[in-house]
Amino acid sequence: MNAMNEAAFPWLTVLIAVPLVAAAVLWLVKPLHKVARPYGLAVSLLVLVGAGVMTAQFDFSAPGEVQLSELAAWIPQLGASYAVGVNGLGLLMVLLAVLLVPLVLAAAWREQEVVPDGAVLERRQMGFVALVLALEALMIAVFAARDVFLFYVLFEAMLIPVYFLVGNYGGPRRRTAALKFLLYSLAGGLIMLVGVVALYLAGPGGEQGFLIDNLVGNLEMTATAERLLFLSFFIAFAIKAPMWPVHTWLPDTAQQATPGTSTLLVGVLDKVGTFGMIALCLPLFPEASQWAAPAIIVLALVSIIYGALLAVGQRDIMRLIAFTSVSHFGFIVLGIFVRDEVALTGAMVYMVAHGVSTAALFLVAGYLVQRGGTQEIPAYGGMQKITPVLAGTFLVSGLASLALPGLSGFVPEYLVLLGTFRVSVVAGVVAVLAVIIAAVYILLPYQRIFTGPPRETLVAIPDLGAREKWAVAPLVAAMLFLGFYPAPVIDAVTPVAAELAIDRPSSIDTADGADLPAVAAAHEGSAK
Template identity: 70%
Template sequence: MPETLLGQSPLTVLILVPAVVAALVWLVPPLRRLARPIGLVTSVVVLAGAVALAAGFDVAAADQAQFTQVASWISSFGASYAVGVDGLGLVMVLLAALLVPIVLVAGWNEVGLPVGVGDGDAAAERKALEYRRAGWVALILVLEALMIAVFAARDVFFFYVVFEAMLIPVYFLIGVYGGANRRYAAIKFLLYSLAGGLLMLAAVIGYFFVGTGQGPEALLLDQVGLVEMPFATEMLLFLGFFIAFAIKAPMWPVHTWLPDAAQQATPGTSTLLVGVLDKVGTFGMIVLCLPLFPNAAAAAAPVIIVLALVSIIYGGLLAIGQNDLMRLIAFTSVSHFGFIVLGIFVGSSTAVTGSMIYMVAHGLSTAAMFLVAGFLTQRGGTQDMGSYSGMQRITRVLAGTFLVSGLASLALPGLSGFVPEYLVLLGTFEQLPWAAIVAVVGVVLAALYILIAYQRIFTGPPSETHAGMTDLGGREKAVMGVLIAAMLFLGFYPAPVLEVLTPLGETVAALVTGGVA
């Protein structure tokens, strides 16, 4: 296990840097004018730190926590500040660190003034714009710190605290910077998330009192193998965690907050929300639900598999029926998360490994789709797909990047979605052939909702309304180029990610199939 300097984990540094810079940008007025370049430089530094972390990661021990740090926090409750990453935590930290600078560059001019602010006073408008942009950058950097913290958390209570704290920046990113119905969407997101969080808090408390002697480090994940409890108690605690994670994921039937949030949020916020934050739900299922409650997870797996299959089909069908482009992308994610959850609980190491890679692949493809959809709607002034026609003749690069992003989402060979979806279906077929057959319907639906959307927007006679629309500029091409390169890399050469995630996949599959003897 790599050593850390004086007991200080580099993960702690990666958490603190964006959080401190966010506070400075928000609280120091002279820095507000430079908020965007400061935020971008900070996010690139964090990305470089995450890459350095990956370079020092011991792949041979990928199923064990590395770069660990433990410090007593609330000893009377058994809570510690504990961080460390195994293979899955590492790739999720890398995903978060990659997408934040991409979102900052893509949204460089995304934040403007609300109508009526300044009333023609140039100085007042400039000051108000600086204030809004500084707030936007600060919220994204705080969110980055929390995303890294949640994927690195090695204590159950610390995980819960960060899990809940992430609601704050997301609520303001939607409620302040979103569309016309942003307040409704932000409140709906908050209420769903708080409901799940309350269930999880009750389960955390219950786990402490039935746990390992209620010692000062009782909630460390390293203690999970020492916990014994009656099955009924284990099932109740499992449900508390699982429902919270199902809401976050999101799974049917607790998914309804997502389409509203995606429709009203800015493209950058939707990218981080669906591309990274929603993965906390499936991440929590793997690192908390299964190790903490293996017997309950094994018993509940058949029901969860059915819910996952419903999510796959339901999300695909609803996506086909959407007119709003952002809602369409949101419903595709409901379907994709069904594949991820199916792979986690089907009891195959192949499927579990596929699910973990799926989390990364979906993060890349959904980021590309939300951002390129944002580029389109910012130019066209509407998210209604029926308002567009023949855009491939007007904005050729935009049309091409949308198509590539969509093909990655529907798992075309050579792009990021193919390998994980193939592994999930293969592993599912090995265990439950009928479930794999049902899930394949989702593959067909994916082809329909992506290609129908492309046909409606980009083919046919050009729209006179949008005849003068400009194509992607250099900044936007750079953003999409990085994402497409990442999707191609994962599509053609997934070996490094497979090597890191396979050991953990074998461990997780054993928990689902056998629980604890």
């Protein structure tokens, strides 16, 4: 891995500190409670502008290098440092987070107004905004962390605002869903903690013993120990991602959480799982990653098909979107562990594209539920005639999710499939089946909700207002941009993929009947 190039100005620290301090100020200063929504929106827009200025300082001629770095002693007795910095992938994840937060706050502007008591309404709005701002700070920090101990602390700290966002806001079973989310995440975090401790003992140690740059290539352990360490990290990331069979917390959480919370959870936070696989598992445990790849590829394929089939059968629109994400995360994990440069590049671009399209689906579905009063798909019908703008934005978001050419999902899914076919025809064919099923799980609910004659109980429902259009318009623009001109995003992550990919014999790059055993053989040969 490349050494960190220290930044002249602490951009990342500023981006982390501003929303975190703003959240604390909002919580403590009671007069601000009355203006919590405009206050939070202004802070998030300020962070977005700051991130844009920071991006201008990034050297895109070397996106594979860690840039904008900061390093300071934190807990030297434990070998922990405050070390942040981003390569092309980390920068894209930070930008995705800071883009979605103001859109979520704008979309949720009237979300709590069903509460009749004014004082209670103010407290709820203040609490929601403060938690979202605190979560924004943690999201930026975790994607920028270059110290394993710091990454672990942030990985666990993110649970706190998400738990309260799910448990205090949303549906009637929100507390049960929040507890399930917390238990799954804590279980993964505890397993990861064992690996974090063992990682330090296997590394060079010292006051900067947890720095990723000091650990890569400097771990002294047996093959068995490396595999156990890899599993301790991978299991935590698989739960976060989420992958089958540790995915079951996601549909329940998405069903009960507010649309804004689900947007941040699935659009950004779950990417921490796949980001961790790329940023930690592959470089720290290269041989173990190769050893585990065939089994993980099988799990990814199961996630792809299982998530797609379950999405088809859902009556609840939020659960449907959640299951589509299980399928999409399967594609991302497949691209990561195939370890082909093209597939890895596609997986990283997929992380951005999925964040944009899924965010739009959750927000637009939230607009629909606010108007119809239910998440049950059969309760709707003919909405296209009543709310044409809402119908159009849902359709565009859905088509991006099913990878229609010209929209954000097409290029990354094509790259993942292309790279997969170069390694295993069998795996590629199985993954392609989900592309067909995707057309069903997107177009069928669209047909049920938006086509046909309108229901009499829905004819008075208004279409999207100006605020709602402004909240979803940047996402539609991003889907079109990534569909027609994905080159900047691809260029930002290709060097990262090239550094982590495996060179294979040309015989495996052809469609000559290669299958999953061939994947295993390729990984074994590369390891030797």
